[in-house]
Amino acid sequence: MIARTSAFHFKGASIDIREVGQRLGANLVIEGSVRKAGEQLRITAQAIQTESGHHLWSETFRRELKDVFAIQEEIAQSVADLLRLHMPGVQGAVQSSAPNLDAYTAYLQARFLIHQQSPEALQAALGQLRKLVKVYPDYALAYSDMAAANGLLALFGAVSGREVYPEVKANAERGYALAPESGETCTVLGGLRAWFEYRWDEADGIYDRALRLQPSHARAHMFRAMALLCQGDFKAAETGLRRSTELDPLSASDCARMAYLHYVKGNYPSAAEHLRQSFELDRDYPEAGLYEGLLHFQQQNYDAVIQCLSPSVSPLNIGLLAAAHAKEGSLSRTGECIERLHQLAARQYVTPLAEGFAAIGMGDFDLAFQCLDEAVNHKTNFVNLLAVEPFFYPLRSDRRFAKLLKRMSLSH
Structure with a gap:
């Protein structure tokens, strides 16, 4: 399954389904639309083979707005059943832990800011998530994303990691305690153990758990790969980053980190090409800017x-x-x-x-x-x-x- 960050590049765009498949490396695309009239929702969803354009499945759902999460789970289950038919071994649908639509909307807005990864966007995401957990104190993913946002700020020294560490630790462990079966909460807990506590082997075991729960979770592959890179395991790091980019092919951050991997390996032409791809996706992506400077310096x-x-x-x-x-x-x-x-x-x-x-x-x-x-x-x-x-x-x-x-x- 391709990550949401890559799939959303095509939101609202009129693009041939074959091009979508080529750019995402996907042979099956789920698309749909939502119509709202008062408190009534009309949702259409369909599954299309990208190579042939053949419709494998389509359905229309009519529900009240208050039932939006029930619809989400119903659609997800229908898609999971379809995938099991065409791809044996695929896991069932993952249920949302959001308490309601307002909370989920606020969470998605914060995730959008986190993906930008500028210090300003990360601080704004933290502000939104802190407000969110005050209203919904058992929202697991909100705690995990607060830990992730602070971790990204500490990665390049926008904040003192020593000062935010207690908050990162509390939030990562709280998110995991609330939802231990979530690949996302496992991934963030692994990040805490590796990047802040240097418990590399324990972190690797937690990443394993995350990927058993959600094998297609791009961020788990990426977090694990970067931790392995710190330990000098280039081969395993490249395998993980390659899988992450397959799952999220339009991610500027994944392109930048693949560039960084090739840079530390001494493959400068490949590093430059991945940086070019990252800048094409996001000209202002800050991490890629630092890697570009380091690459030029070594040259x-x-x-x-x-x-x-x-x-x-x-x-x-x-x-x-x-x-x-x-x-x-x-x-x-x-x-x-x-x-x-x-x-x-x-x-x-x-x-x-x-x-x-x-x-x-x-x-x-x-x-x-x-x-x-x-x-x-x-x-x-x-x-x-x-x-x-x-x-x-x-x-x-x-x-x-x-x-x-x-x-x-x-x-x-």
């Missing part, structure tokens, strides 16, 4: 680093920009970037990793290790990639490097 194309990162206000991007200026011999520009970081720190949280990037570019390894040590303390989770990230290679022969890895339960 020693420092002018390109400067060109792509100069407009950015992200602290990590500013730190990488400082490193590029240092490599070009412009210490005055490097100093200006570091001063920008200090000015930002007077107004907002700035991860120590940003100045660590600059220090590596300047060749000041004592300062670099000091900043990396602080970044581990602050749980800036990008540091979990220390063992594989090429930008950190100049530090690898120093005994302090192995000590940092040991703190995160990673091998050299």
Whole structure:
């Protein structure tokens, strides 16, 4: 099953069903429409083979608005029955845990913001979800998504991971306790165990459980793959990311992370191609911007680093920009970037990793290790990639490097 984020690219568009199938890599598409008149709903749904255009199933549902979740489950069950007929072994329909339509609508709005992954969108999602659980304190997926949003903020140092960790832990564990049979709550709990607590083996077992419950859950494949990448298991990481992109082929984040995997493997042309695909899907996707800068840096194309990162206000991007200026011999520009970081720190949280990037570019390894040590303390989770990230290679022969890895339960 293709993830909702990819399928929604075609919402409201008039596109030939064969093109939809080709772009999504799907041989069966479920489409439909909803009509509302007062409190009455009329929902049509149909299943179409993408290659032939043949309709395998269609049905019309007429219900009252208050029965919307009953309709959702009825349609899902009908589709699951159809899939079992054509694809033996497919699991039954997953039931919604939403308490009502208003709660579900608010949850979907927050999910939309989380998929954008900018710090502003993630903070807005957190605000919505916090309001939601005040009204519906047993809404499992809302707790899990609060943990995920804060985790993404900590990943690149938009917030102090150390400060949000108690909230991430409480929300991830609360979501799982409320819905332990949900692949989503398992996935987020696995993310907590891996990225914040360095309990990598335990996290892998939780991801296994998530995928047994929901084999087509793209985010579980992606979370697990990135945790495996931190541990240096490139082959397993690539298998997981490839599966995630198959399930969510129009996801800018999956394209960006596949680019990152090829970058750390040293396959720069493939990394550049996946970055191009990510930018085609979302020109402003922030994660891809950092990876583009890192790719240019490893290719020693420092002018390109400067060109792509100069407009950015992200602290990590500013730190990488400082490193590029240092490599070009412009210490005055490097100093200006570091001063920008200090000015930002007077107004907002700035991860120590940003100045660590600059220090590596300047060749000041004592300062670099000091900043990396602080970044581990602050749980800036990008540091979990220390063992594989090429930008950190100049530090690898120093005994302090192995000590940092040991703190995160990673091998050299």
